[in-house]
Amino acid sequence: MTTLTVERPQRANGHVPPPPPPPGGGDGFEREPGGRRPLLDNVRLAMLFLICGEVMFFGGLVSAFLVLRVTAVQWPPPLQPRLPIGVTGVNTLVLIASSAAMASAVRALDRQDARLLVQRLLIAGGLGAIFLLVQGYEWVRLVSYGLTMWSGAYGTTFYTVIGTHAAHVAAAVIWVGLTAWLAGRGRFLDGRAGPLRACSIYWHFVVALWPILYVAVYLV
Amino acid sequence: MTSDARNRQTLRVLLTIVGVLVVSAFLVGIRW
Numbered sequence: 001m002t003t004l005t006v007e008r009p010q011r012a013n014g015h016v017p018p019p020p021p022p023p024g025g026g027d028g029f030e031r032e033p034g035g036r037r038p039l040l041d042n043v044r045l046a047m048l049f050l051i052c053g054e055v056m057f058f059g060g061l062v063s064a065f066l067v068l069r070v071t072a073v074q075w076p077p078p079l080q081p082r083l084p085i086g087v088t089g090v091n092t093l094v095l096i097a098s099s100a101a102m103a104s105a106v107r108a109l110d111r112q113d114a115r116l117l118v119q120r121l122l123i124a125g126g127l128g129a130i131f132l133l134v135q136g137y138e139w140v141r142l143v144s145y146g147l148t149m150w151s152g153a154y155g156t157t158f159y160t161v162i163g164t165h166a167a168h169v170a171a172a173v174i175w176v177g178l179t180a181w182l183a184g185r186g187r188f189l190d191g192r193a194g195p196l197r198a199c200s201i202y203w204h205f206v207v208a209l210w211p212i213l214y215v216a217v218y219l220v
Numbered sequence: 221m222t223s224d225a226r227n228r229q230t231l232r233v234l235l236t237i238v239g240v241l242v243v244s245a246f247l248v249g250i251r252w
Contacts, residue, residue, distance in 0.1 A: 045227040052238050059242075063249070 043194040047201040054168075058209060061164060062216050065157040069220070077154050081145035083218050084138050091134045092214050095169075098127030099207040102176075106200050112189055121180035124203065128173040135166055158217060165206070165213055172206045175199050 105120035179199045188196045
């Protein structure tokens with residue numbers, strides 16, 4: 001009786017060597033030259049999940065606002081203060097500038113420049129904090145003029161839509177502050193920059209959302 | 221299947237769900 005045996009390469013210690021890596025040609029990491037990240041890694045996918053939820057949430061808020069606004073006899077209602085369009089327009093530019101600072105921070109990360117990374121993160125967070133302070137000041141003035149949450153659909157929708165966005169900006173400022181603190185301690189430069197990139201994506205989303213809300217609530 | 225391809229497939233499912241919900245909301249809005 002003969003047995004069929006397959007000759008396999010043996011090492012001195014008896015273990016079979018691992019198979020060679022795939023030569024590439026797929027859509028994965030092996031296709032990317034120079035070890036670049038794939039186009040849609042786990043961090044980006046997770047942030048897209050979050051952003052899709054946020055887009056639908058704000059879509060609902062803006063839809064409710066527009067329905068109330070279209071069905072109102074007069075908008076703004078009589079004896080209600082007008083919204084500060086000019087100051088908020090300048091504040092919009094401040095927020096957009098913070099997005100540019102965040103993009104610069106990510107470029108500093110790609111260049112492995114830790115000092116510039118921390119600096120640009122702090123600038124982005126600082127501009128976001130300025131945006132919040134100006135908006136808070138405007139809110140105090142509006143309340144003093146009689147526009148409150150309880151002064152009808154005008155005040156309720158305004159504070160709900162703009163306040164929800166302000167809460168998102170506040171969360172993003174805290175997140176950027178923590179990220180800058182971690183970056184100052186030397187994190188993210190070892191290639192594990194997922195939290196920083198997630199923070200950057202969220203920041204850009206919050207900034208991109210604001211001009212839409214500004215046009216819908218202040219200008220339309 | 222690589223991680224990237226799997227993520228793209230997941231993203232397609234997510235966008236499909238979002239699209240269905242948006243179209244549904246639009247149709248309900250028209251009815252309203």
